[in-house]
Amino acid sequence: MPFLIAVSSTVKRVLPLIRMMHPVAYTLIEWYHSNKRDLPWRNTRDPYLIWLSEIILQQTRVEQGRPYYERFKEAFPSVASLAKAKEEKVLKLWQGLGYYSRARNLHKAARMVLEKHQGIFPTDHAAIRELPGIGDYTAAAIASFAYDLRYPVVDGNVYRFLSRLFGIDTPIDSTAGKKEFLQVATELIQHAPPHEFNQAIMEFGALTCVPSNPNCDSCVFRSSCIARKKNTIQELPVKAKKQTSRNRYFHYIVLHDGKDVYLKQRTEKDIWMNLWEFPMLEEKKALGPEGMLRKTSLLFKNHSTTMHDKPSKARHLLSHQTLHAVFYEFTLQKKIKLPATWKKVNRKNLQKFPVPKLIEKYLRQLLVGD
DNA sequence: AAGTCGGGGGC
DNA sequence: GCCCCAGACTT
Numbered sequence: 034m035p036f037l038i039a040v041s042s043t044v045k046r047v048l049p050l051i052r053m054m055h056p057v058a059y060t061l062i063e064w065y066h067s068n069k070r071d072l073p074w075r076n077t078r079d080p081y082l083i084w085l086s087e088i089i090l091q092q093t094r095v096e097q098g099r100p101y102y103e104r105f106k107e108a109f110p111s112v113a114s115l116a117k118a119k120e121e122k123v124l125k126l127w128q129g130l131g132y133y134s135r136a137r138n139l140h141k142a143a144r145m146v147l148e149k150h151q152g153i154f155p156t157d158h159a160a161i162r163e164l165p166g167i168g169d170y171t172a173a174a175i176a177s178f179a180y181d182l183r184y185p186v187v188d189g190n191v192y193r194f195l196s197r198l199f200g201i202d203t204p205i206d207s208t209a210g211k212k213e214f215l216q217v218a219t220e221l222i223q224h225a226p227p228h229e230f231n232q233a234i235m236e237f238g239a240l241t242c243v244p245s246n247p248n249c250d251s252c253v254f255r256s257s258c259i260a261r262k263k264n265t266i267q268e269l270p271v272k273a274k275k276q277t278s279r280n281r282y283f284h285y286i287v288l289h290d291g292k293d294v295y296l297k298q299r300t301e302k303d304i305w306m307n308l309w310e311f312p313m314l315e316e317k318k319a320l321g322p323e324g325m326l327r328k329t330s331l332l333f334k335n336h337s338t339t340m341h342d343k344p345s346k347a348r349h350l351l352s353h354q355t356l357h358a359v360f361y362e363f364t365l366q367k368k369i370k371l372p373a374t375w376k377k378v379n380r381k382n383l384q385k386f387p388v389p390k391l392i393e394k395y396l397r398q399l400l401v402g403d
Numbered sequence: 404a405a406g407t408c409g410g411g412g413g414c
Numbered sequence: 415g416c417c418c419c420a421g422a423c424t425t
Contacts, residue, residue: 090420097411097419131409134423168422188420208404235420244418245414274405276416302424304408351409390410 055224057198057254062225064253065233068240070095073102075232080154080179081112087171088139092132095239101130113152116143124307124387133308138166158184169215177227185218186231187211190238196270197242200259204273276352283358284314284325287399288338288375290365294399295375296386304351309386311360312375325361332371338363345398349391360395 069075072095074086085105089098108126109115115123120140127136142164146154155161162172173184185191192205195217203210222230241252249261260266288295288311297312299305314320314328326340341362349356378386383396 087420092408092419092421093410094412094419129410131411132421134408135421138422166422170421174420186420189418190420193418206405231420239420272417277406302407306408349410353407353409 055221058221058225058230060253061233061237062229064241065229065236069232069236070240073099073106078179080156080175082106083178084154084167084171084175085109085139087174088135088166089130091135091171093130098130101127112143112146112154115140116147120307121387125385128308128387129390129393133305135166137307141165142167154179156180158182174231177231181226181228183222183227185215185222185227186235187215187218188235188238190235190242191218192270193244194234194238194242197260197266198254198258200263200265200269202265202269202271205270206272206274210271278353278355280355280357282316282319283356284316284320284328285311285358285360285395286313286329286332287311287360287362287395288365288371289362290377292380293377294380294383295371296378296383297375304354305389307387309376309388310392312372319357319359322361325359329361329363333363334369337367337369338365345395347391347395356391358391 074083077083086098086102089101089105104126105115109118109123118140120137123136123140124133127133130136145164146152150160155164158172158176161167161175162169167175170186170188173186176182176184177186192214195201195214196205199217201213201217203213205211205214218234221234241247245267247266249255249258249266252258252261255261260269286295295312296309298307298309300307314325316324320328322340322344325344329338329340341364344359344361347358347360349358380400383400388396
């Protein structure tokens with residue numbers, strides 16, 4: 034389909050041609066041109082900026098990711114500037130967005146672009162796909178949006194739209210389902226300009242074929258949608274697995290030493306890797322003040338600290354965990370030897386450290402409490 | 404194939 | 415309370 038590729042920028046004039054080849058692709062693109070949102074990453078073909086936006090938008094709503102995109106673009110306008118930054122700074126800018134491996138991989142990949150690709154963002158799909166943090170979806174998105182290569186994006190929006198339009202009830206989180214939906218999307222994109230088609234199908238899922246209570250009566254596919262005909266809109270797409278959640282009990286040690294407070298970096302392969310928090314005891318169950326005194330007496334020998342009353346409690350919800358956090362404040366009475374991993378931080382420098390939301394929330398009240 | 408990684412918003 | 419969001423990676 035070389036002709037369509039060549040004229041993709043003037044797609045409107047060739048819409049009738051696309052329609053003859055595939056009515057679904059045609060309808061999507063026509064709908065897209067009159068309904069698309071004006072999003073900042075749509076005004077560029079710079080692969081770096083497109084990549085940045087796609088990483089930020091993974092499992093993230095557009096309105097949540099947008100301000101982060103603007104700040105990253107401002108702080109790191111090029112892949113080289115991102116590569117030169119310290120990971121700590123990248124994580125700080127990412128703070129609050131979640132899934133921090135995205136930030137760590139983004140940074141790692143930027144350094145790989147500098148070392149392996151001479152600072153030029155790779156222009157072929159296979160090389161793009163090899164970068165850390167870039168999976169099938171993101172590789173297709175970058176390849177099509179930056180270079181107009183014919184790779185279909187299959188994200189949550191696409192699963193939802195295709196499952197309903199064609200009445201496909203194969204679970205989208207199964208191997209068979211992923212294969213099947215990829216095949217359908219691959220077939221559709223053969224009949225359209227890749228960039229336009231991928232943008233259109235995702236935008237349609239995001240704005241019209243929404244998860245709950247879509248307005249099917251005004252949908253441009255109302256006459257052909259299988260799920261609408263069979264009244265299975267609310268059942269599709271099918272997901273096989275259910276989310277499970279576990280409880281964790283975090284007992285934070287907020288140790289005050291004059292104007293300083295102690296922080297500790299999370300280095301284990303766990304939530305919040307490489308972010309900072311207060312030193313902490315994790316237990317199978319909540320300890321309570323007495324248990325906390327008993328456990329910490331091993332750390333703080335001979336009454337070298339005093340524990341304050343009324344610890345503040347917080348419940349923090351993650352996708353797979355419910356965190357029960359209690360912040361116990363201690364005051365250091367005399368100098369003792371503390372674990373080397375505890376970092377003494379002046380309170381006015383606390384804001385320099387990337388911290389999880391749970392800690393940020395606590396710090397806010399700690400700082401205004403002065 | 405199943406589990407894990409955040410935080411926020413809609414209903 | 416449950417589901418979903420411009421998914422990727424590990425086990």
